[in-house]
Amino acid sequence: MxxxxxxxxxxxxxxxxxxxHVEEYGGEALDRMFVTYPQTKTYFPHFxxxxxxAQVKAHGKKVAAALVxxxxxxxxxxxxxxxxxxxxxxxxxxxxxxxxLLGHCFLVVVAIHHPAVLTPEVxxxxxxxxxxxxxxxxxxxx
Amino acid sequence: xVHWTAExxxxxxxxxxxxxxxxxxxxxxxxxxxxxxWTQRFFDSFGNLSSPTAIIxxPKVRAHGKKVLTSFGxxxxxxxxxKVTYSKLSELHCEKLHVDPENFRLLGDILIxxxxxxxxxxFTPACQATWQKLVGVVAHALAHKYH
Numbered sequence: 001m002x003x004x005x006x007x008x009x010x011x012x013x014x015x016x017x018x019x020x021h022v023e024e025y026g027g028e029a030l031d032r033m034f035v036t037y038p039q040t041k042t043y044f045p046h047f048x049x050x051x052x053x054a055q056v057k058a059h060g061k062k063v064a065a066a067l068v069x070x071x072x073x074x075x076x077x078x079x080x081x082x083x084x085x086x087x088x089x090x091x092x093x094x095x096x097x098x099x100x101l102l103g104h105c106f107l108v109v110v111a112i113h114h115p116a117v118l119t120p121e122v123x124x125x126x127x128x129x130x131x132x133x134x135x136x137x138x139x140x141x142x
Numbered sequence: 143x144v145h146w147t148a149e150x151x152x153x154x155x156x157x158x159x160x161x162x163x164x165x166x167x168x169x170x171x172x173x174x175x176x177x178x179x180w181t182q183r184f185f186d187s188f189g190n191l192s193s194p195t196a197i198i199x200x201p202k203v204r205a206h207g208k209k210v211l212t213s214f215g216x217x218x219x220x221x222x223x224x225k226v227t228y229s230k231l232s233e234l235h236c237e238k239l240h241v242d243p244e245n246f247r248l249l250g251d252i253l254i255x256x257x258x259x260x261x262x263x264x265f266t267p268a269c270q271a272t273w274q275k276l277v278g279v280v281a282h283a284l285a286h287k288y289h
Binding site for chain 2 (some may be wrong): 031032035036037038051105107108111112113114118119120121122124127
């Protein structure tokens with residue numbers, strides 16, 4: 001997935017509009033993912049996954065922070081997320097299909113909170129960006 | 143056979159009752175063609191699909207989007223009988239249209255996002271989960287007669 005200059009601008013602009021809320025969006029996306037795709041809960045047997053869980057919120061902040069890091073280094077997402085990529089390959093080993101599921105839920109959250117931001121073009125750019133992040137995180141799996 | 147709880151049926155019909163099928167269908171199909179441009183392969187006869195603006199304004203896209211979502215409405219009326227309801231449509235998509243069923247999943251996810259943008263906070267996690275189940279089941283029914 002190659003991000004065009006336009007895609008990068010769209011993603012950066014969108015994230016600037018999310019502002020400080022992006023941490024909440026991470027938590028909300030996870031929450032929706034657990035409800036919609038229960039199989040994703042298998043990666044969190046050690047968590048309280050009930051709605052409103054503090055652990056899910058905290059984890060959502062981490063996920064959001066990583067996305068923001070990727071946005072801030074959008075010309076080199078692989079470099080920016082290299083350590084996270086190692087972590088997912090060696091320790092977490094989340095099946096690659098799940099990144100699409102979380103990405104989709106993140107887009108749903110964006111649609112809910114910023115419907116006007118999510119024009120078809122921005123939707124396309126964000127989708128590509130989230131795919132790129134997923135690809136980087138699974139790049140060292142084998 | 144898919145089982146639907148009373149709550150799920152309620153979540154489906156309460157949302158569907160407020161959907162403008164023409165607008166929503168047009169938007170969903172346009173977004174499919176914009177976000178996943180390879181899906182344009184099925185629409186050579188639609189004319190100008192050269193840009194998001196062209197796609198959104200294309201009357202054939204609008205008309206076809208309405209057609210697709212109207213058909214979706216039929217699914218909602220026949221939740222307990224989907225495979226039979228979509229039997230002929232499934233054959234059509236396989237034998238005449240040659241559409242990879244993956245495209246039904248893509249359109250389903252796009253529809254979810256369009257609904258989310260439209261209903262915002264009313265599109266609760268429970269709502270999303272129910273509708274994801276619905277679009278999945280519809281996609282499955284449409285793929286059922288493939289051979």
